[in-house]
Amino acid sequence: MTLDDLDERIVHLLSEDARRSYADIGADVGLSAPAVKRRVDRLRAEGAITGFTVRVDPAALGWQTEGYIEMYCRSKTAPEDIRRALARYPEVASASTVTGEADAMVQVFASDMRHFEQVLERIAGEPFVERTKSVLVLSPLLRRYTAGAPR
Incomplete structure (x- = not known):
């Protein structure tokens, strides 16, 4: 599986803050919220995104x-x-x-x-x-x- 530039940017933004809204991410990468959601869903289905978590000191x-x-x-x-x-x-x-x-x-x-x-x-x-x-x-x-x- 290879991520394109938009996928990489979305993954990077989610890794900084997994609670960001799809609309917020979309504003940064130039996509609509539904388009970001579709990409995130695809990345999860393909195993590129394996989950969402919280980092605790x-x-x-x-x-x-x-x-x-x-x-x-x-x-x-x-x-x-x-x-x-x-x-x-x-x-x-x-x-x-x-x-x-x-x-x-x-x-x-x-x-x-x-x-x-x-x-x-x-x-x-x-x-x-x-x-x-x-x-x-x-x-x-x-x-x-x-x-x-x-x-």
Whole structure:
């Protein structure tokens, strides 16, 4: 699926604020509200738009500590096994297989350092994990939530 310029502009505007009205978006991109709605409906049906959500500051939910865990797994550990295990942890915000020495990179939010340590210990204790390496975030410098094509 390839997005045309208007689709990209609509997706970008929705990613900045998913509560914008179709009329408001249409005014920015030069389409009527019904035309924007048809495009959004098509983008949802085709899977380009997978949903609408709200972004919440983790600190507002009591998650004061953020860190990343590199996972080094036993040979022949399937990515689906990693995903299934990590899905059980509410503290895991994201997880990806990666290039390099580690098998996966896991983003974790915790209430404090002790809580992060407990999550790290539980993840390290998964049967397929050989070892972990972690880093803590001191200050997030840049977070982008808007969509846009790579340039």
